[in-house]
Amino acid sequence: LQAEVLATYIEQHPDVVNGKQVIELGAGSGLVGMVAALLGTYHLFVIYLEMLNTTHINDDLLNVVVFCDLDIAAGDIFLNSFLFPSITGAQVTITDREEVLDYLNTVVSENLPPPVLQETRVLPLDWTKDYEYINEKYDIILGADIVYIEEVFEDLIKTLVKLCQKQTAIYLSCRIRYERDNYFLSRLEEPFVVDKILYNKEMDVNLYKVIKRL
16 A cells, blocks of 8 residues: 555656666565656657567557556556657665565566666565665665564664665655554654655555655
8 A cells, every 4th residue: 555655646746757777675566666767767668669669559558667657657658758858867875685586576577668778677685684784875865655664673773774875865655554654754854855746545554755954
């Protein structure tokens, strides 16, 4: 549910990922990262479809993302790229723990078209130990349903801090089910400014935009 809410938000606001360096944390099935990759590099996909002499853009896109079970306005997304040919592509990094990387690599490679896949990386990232070695900074950080294990809250916050540069925006979707979830948000507010930008009542999911404090 949390991944669907975040992926739908990105679909409705593609400018969030257009031409940005994007990383997804705790990707699971990689849904959010793949949607970000598709929307962030859609002009490349249009070129790819043209090379294949494909005219049914809606159907082809839906074949790629039908597994998402999202109501994505495929035609609008890709047809708009003809009007804005100068948009540059995103580079998306999709991460999770080492033990699920084989599954994640398979899902991503089977569901992204070649030109988008070239701009997408799948990498291991364990918040409890890898944050010390993080050197790359990202424009956009995405996380869906990653706030649930209290023992790693501090490591997650340290990881977010290390991944951020001055203008980085973090988008987190989560359900507030337990007191520990509120505790995480209160801790997150120490190094970051946290704004709730959306609440999906049907799914009981909150979406937060998080910016590092100056």
